[in-house]
Amino acid sequence: MNPAVHLDGITKRFPGVVANDDVDLAVERGSVHALLGENGAGKTTLMNVLYGLYRPTEGRVVIDGEPRSFDSPRDAINAGVGMIHQHFMLVEPMRIWENVVLGNEPTEWYGLRVDEDAAREAVRELSARYGFDVDPDARVEDVSVGVQQRVEILKALYRGADILILDEPTAVLTPQEVEDLYDVFEELTDQGKTIIFISHKLSEATHAADEITVLRNGKNVGTVDTDDVTSEQLAEMMVGREVLMERSAATEPPGDVVLDVEGLVAEDDRGVEVVSGVSAQVREGEVFGIAGVDGNGQSQLIESITGLRTPTAGTVSFHGEDLDDVSRRERIDRGMAYIPEDRQARGLVMEYDLTQNAVLGSQHDDEFTDGPRLDWDRAASHAESVIKQYDVRPPDRDATAESFSGGNQQKFIVGREFERDPDLVVATHPTRGVDIGSTEFIHDRLTELRSEGKAVLLVSSKLDEVQALSDRLAVMHDGEFTGVVDPTTVTEEQLGLLMAGETLDDDTVDHVGVGDDGRPTETAADEEVSA
Amino acid sequence: MSRSRPGAVRARIESLLRRFAGISGIDRVLIAFAALGLSVLVGFFIVLGSGRVAECSTAAWTMPITGLGFCYDPFEVFFVLFNGALGGPFYVWEPGILNPEWLPITLPWLGFMPGWSPFNNAFALTMSETTLLVFTGLSVAVAFRAGLFNIGTQGQLVVGALLTALVVVALAPLFPANRVGGVILIAIGVLAGAVGGGLWGAIPGALKAYADANEVITTIMLNFIAANVAYVLVLEVFRAEGSSVVATADVPEYAQIGPWLFPPTGDFAEAALLIGLVSLVGLYLFLEHTSLGYDLRVSGIQPLAAEYSGVNAKLTTVRAMTLSGALGGIGGSIWVLMSEGRWVESIPDLGFDGITVSILAGNNPLGVLPAAALFGVLKGGALQVGFQTDVPPELVGVLRGLIILFVAMPEFFRLIGKRLVPDEPEATRGGDGKDGDGVGGTAAVDDGGEASA
Numbered sequence: 001m002n003p004a005v006h007l008d009g010i011t012k013r014f015p016g017v018v019a020n021d022d023v024d025l026a027v028e029r030g031s032v033h034a035l036l037g038e039n040g041a042g043k044t045t046l047m048n049v050l051y052g053l054y055r056p057t058e059g060r061v062v063i064d065g066e067p068r069s070f071d072s073p074r075d076a077i078n079a080g081v082g083m084i085h086q087h088f089m090l091v092e093p094m095r096i097w098e099n100v101v102l103g104n105e106p107t108e109w110y111g112l113r114v115d116e117d118a119a120r121e122a123v124r125e126l127s128a129r130y131g132f133d134v135d136p137d138a139r140v141e142d143v144s145v146g147v148q149q150r151v152e153i154l155k156a157l158y159r160g161a162d163i164l165i166l167d168e169p170t171a172v173l174t175p176q177e178v179e180d181l182y183d184v185f186e187e188l189t190d191q192g193k194t195i196i197f198i199s200h201k202l203s204e205a206t207h208a209a210d211e212i213t214v215l216r217n218g219k220n221v222g223t224v225d226t227d228d229v230t231s232e233q234l235a236e237m238m239v240g241r242e243v244l245m246e247r248s249a250a251t252e253p254p255g256d257v258v259l260d261v262e263g264l265v266a267e268d269d270r271g272v273e274v275v276s277g278v279s280a281q282v283r284e285g286e287v288f289g290i291a292g293v294d295g296n297g298q299s300q301l302i303e304s305i306t307g308l309r310t311p312t313a314g315t316v317s318f319h320g321e322d323l324d325d326v327s328r329r330e331r332i333d334r335g336m337a338y339i340p341e342d343r344q345a346r347g348l349v350m351e352y353d354l355t356q357n358a359v360l361g362s363q364h365d366d367e368f369t370d371g372p373r374l375d376w377d378r379a380a381s382h383a384e385s386v387i388k389q390y391d392v393r394p395p396d397r398d399a400t401a402e403s404f405s406g407g408n409q410q411k412f413i414v415g416r417e418f419e420r421d422p423d424l425v426v427a428t429h430p431t432r433g434v435d436i437g438s439t440e441f442i443h444d445r446l447t448e449l450r451s452e453g454k455a456v457l458l459v460s461s462k463l464d465e466v467q468a469l470s471d472r473l474a475v476m477h478d479g480e481f482t483g484v485v486d487p488t489t490v491t492e493e494q495l496g497l498l499m500a501g502e503t504l505d506d507d508t509v510d511h512v513g514v515g516d517d518g519r520p521t522e523t524a525a526d527e528e529v530s531a
Numbered sequence: 532m533s534r535s536r537p538g539a540v541r542a543r544i545e546s547l548l549r550r551f552a553g554i555s556g557i558d559r560v561l562i563a564f565a566a567l568g569l570s571v572l573v574g575f576f577i578v579l580g581s582g583r584v585a586e587c588s589t590a591a592w593t594m595p596i597t598g599l600g601f602c603y604d605p606f607e608v609f610f611v612l613f614n615g616a617l618g619g620p621f622y623v624w625e626p627g628i629l630n631p632e633w634l635p636i637t638l639p640w641l642g643f644m645p646g647w648s649p650f651n652n653a654f655a656l657t658m659s660e661t662t663l664l665v666f667t668g669l670s671v672a673v674a675f676r677a678g679l680f681n682i683g684t685q686g687q688l689v690v691g692a693l694l695t696a697l698v699v700v701a702l703a704p705l706f707p708a709n710r711v712g713g714v715i716l717i718a719i720g721v722l723a724g725a726v727g728g729g730l731w732g733a734i735p736g737a738l739k740a741y742a743d744a745n746e747v748i749t750t751i752m753l754n755f756i757a758a759n760v761a762y763v764l765v766l767e768v769f770r771a772e773g774s775s776v777v778a779t780a781d782v783p784e785y786a787q788i789g790p791w792l793f794p795p796t797g798d799f800a801e802a803a804l805l806i807g808l809v810s811l812v813g814l815y816l817f818l819e820h821t822s823l824g825y826d827l828r829v830s831g832i833q834p835l836a837a838e839y840s841g842v843n844a845k846l847t848t849v850r851a852m853t854l855s856g857a858l859g860g861i862g863g864s865i866w867v868l869m870s871e872g873r874w875v876e877s878i879p880d881l882g883f884d885g886i887t888v889s890i891l892a893g894n895n896p897l898g899v900l901p902a903a904a905l906f907g908v909l910k911g912g913a914l915q916v917g918f919q920t921d922v923p924p925e926l927v928g929v930l931r932g933l934i935i936l937f938v939a940m941p942e943f944f945r946l947i948g949k950r951l952v953p954d955e956p957e958a959t960r961g962g963d964g965k966d967g968d969g970v971g972g973t974a975a976v977d978d979g980g981e982a983s984a
């Protein structure tokens with residue numbers, strides 16, 4: 001029998017970016033398939049190809065053994081493919097049945113009037129068939145997010161979808177709603193529907209899917225049966241090993257504590273607690289790494305440290321001073337450099353040229369100002385030197401940031417932040433999207449900064465990167481450090497376990513003398529000196 | 532010989548269109564002129580059409596060949612509109628200089644009006660409108676650049692004007708009644724206007740920053756509050772004795788901004804325009820060459836990057852609205868000290884026109900001057916059309932609206948430019964692969980291929 005969906009060698013190129021590189025994917029009818037991968041791995045692009053939002057550059061889409069070419073989602077829907085986006089597309093003040101039939105209303109009076117009774121009945125019938133507990137007359141704005149998601153699913157089913165694509169369906173749900181969603185999956189597949197869902201969370205994929213395909217950097221790393229794979233293996237597949245790196249150990253013992261985080265609790269934008277009591281210390285001449293699968297609270301932890309987010313509890317101290325009332329600008333002035341996670345939203349003003357971007361964050365710094373005046377000549381020569389040192393291509397400081405490729409944008413930000421002469425460098429994913437040569441250069445510079453006695457806090461989802469660069473390595477899962485380990489002695493398997501949320505027995509790993517609160521004990525620091 | 536000419540013309544048109552397709556400053560000006568031309572063309576037919584419907588004893592214009600008569604002469608309307616705004620430097624020679632037998636149409640010839648001086652009343656009106664709109668246009672522009680929609684420049688202008696009138700009248704006895712005293716009073720008056728408008732603008736700024744109130748709503752509402760509170764205050768407290776309208780006492784003659792060269796009846800003073808130009812250049816320098824201006828611009832264009840770079844978003848909002856209000860308030864001061872000599876209830880809609888001026892200028896201070904001048908010309912010219920022709924004022928209003936409508940849609944002309952001319956740089960730039968980019972880029976290339984084929 002033909003698979004319900006067969007993607008055959010899909011390649012999708014955007015100017016300067018290959019989002020999908022020769023991806024094959026086959027999904028059996030009546031199964032649940034998880035598409036797993038980090039942010040930017042190309043999952044959503046691949047599904048947008050299947051849903052007709054993008055046309056593939058190469059490759060073909062085969063539905064039920066029949067090659068198809070979709071010009072628009074309408075074609076995909078006609079072929080029985082429905083997609084539920086991460087952000088619901090519902091008209092909130094309208095009733096559920098109105099939302100479901102919107103655009104495909106059953107009509108009476110020769111098309112002049114919506115046949116409300118027929119529509120309501122159709123929705124009620126669909127809802128009953130799949131065991132959805134949905135009242136067709138409720139208004140969308142009055143029902144929970146979980147029910148709204150079902151309305152989206154009903155919309156797709158009403159249009160005759162046999163294959164349902166869900167983009168990060170659990171991102172907006174409470175744990176109970178997630179369980180209910182899994183039940184819905186079961187009900188749907190029992191009746192012959194096929195489900196593909198996108199996720200970057202391991203536990204979801206192993207829990208709900210029959211098969212899992214892992215994407216990394218736009219490539220299919222492998223499709224595995226859920227029963228044959230462990231979470232650790234999946235974690236490794238997701239983060240991968242791209243650059244083999246020589247570990248360069250710190251030559252000098254770490255000095256005074258620069259950054260001291262204690263019992264930090266933070267919420268995300270929706271008010272859900274995603275950092276639950278994290279403590280860490282970063283010293284002069286030390287790289288403290290944080291590993292873990294994306295979305296486990298790293299972003300919020302880092303934003304709380306750099307001053308972009310107000311923590312709900314706990315303290316952040318810099319050089320022994322509490323930063324509670326210290327503004328973001330003051331933190332920059334005191335010597336905190338920060339390579340942000342989202343370079344296009346935060347790190348660069350996309351419509352400005354590199355000269356203007358060279359002063360982002362130091363526009364009030366004496367280095368570039370005479371009183372109130374900003375000296376663009378000095379900004380230009382600074383931009384020039386960053387471009388030169390960090391090999392930003394093309395070397396044109398008058399070109400707008402948006403005209404550079406992602407990797408070159410990143411190099412410019414890294415250069416600007418490193419050249420700030422900071423005491424602490426907070427680097428999140430410093431080499432994401434950067435080519436191998438530049439990656440090595442950035443790594444070298446990070447190591448140099450450490451030798452100069454700077455403190456470095458490094459967050460990366462690339463295991464080999466954090467392992468090779470860090471002097472101490474914390475693994476974050478679900479808002480907590482599951483362990484702080486010595487990167488020289490820890491094994492991949494152990495890291496995989498920690499990333500999957502398990503803790504290690506004390507005797508299985510050589511902890512860096514970590515106390516219960518995640519701080520190194522005095523002896524730990526000494527050990528490292530001798531190491 | 533005749534073969535090469537179409538090619539050369541075509542190349543020139545293509546190069547012109549290619550510039551339309553770009554984004555920077557020069558093509559904005561080109562686009563503005565193309566828009567002006569197209570609006571005149573469309574307006575031409577509107578005047579003809581309404582001239583056909585209207586009733587009149589003798590036709591103002593007869594269409595060649597067909598012999599159809601029209602009540603309004605479209606050539607005359609547009610000639611008077613632009614010529615009248617300058618006070619009539621040109622006049623039309625009687626047709627017939629060229630022998631009608633040689634040409635199907637007898638072309639009119641322009642002659643320079645002997646004795647014309649730029650310092651006339653009609654041109655003064657144009658300049659006065661331009662000057663006032665420079666201030667309100669700058670006011671709206673600075674808020675826009677910070678990502679704020681200040682619809683409240685009108686209210687800020689009303690408050691600034693009232694404060695200027697009251698302060699100058701109250702302080703006048705303290706200063707000598709001569710040039711020196713006048714200059715001091717004018718300085719104090721403008722300062723009072725800036726403070727009044729600034730504070731009035733700071734209110735919606737603070738409400739936005741600290742109470743999350745949408746500035747569009749608050750500024751609109753504060754317009755009503757300003758207008759009505761000012762009215763009641765003047766009516767009940769500050770009304771000049773014996774005045775038939777609701778107005779404050781007159782500002783003493785020596786404390787008004789008077790003209791140097793223009794006739795005193797024209798209500799325009801060169802010094803006021805000078806203050807406007809200084810504000811304009813000052814705002815440009817502030818935005819482009821100071822740290823605070825940089826904060827403000829980044830906040831407007833990419834708030835997350837501003838936050839990352841340490842900009843205090845709340846403070847910047849209040850600052851931008853205060854500056855915006857202060858510029859509107861100075862507009863009010865100039866209106867009092869240059870045009871009216873007192874605060875009167877019938878304040879023109881300068882603040883609202885400022886919104887259009889700012890958008891026409893692309894929210895760039897340097898663009899505010901030509902945009903304000905266009906408004907000034909249309910205002911001054913429309914009055915002259917009313918005086919010199921039988922065309923009803925409503926029709927002139929339609930023509931004004933049409934011109935602004937076309938000038939305000941540069942994207943339309945850019946689109947035409949892109950469709951007709953292959954557009955190399957855009958297609959390769961593409962950016963980060965958002966769906967729209969890729970599609971748009973290829974479409975432009977495809978169309979280009981057709982055009983050159």
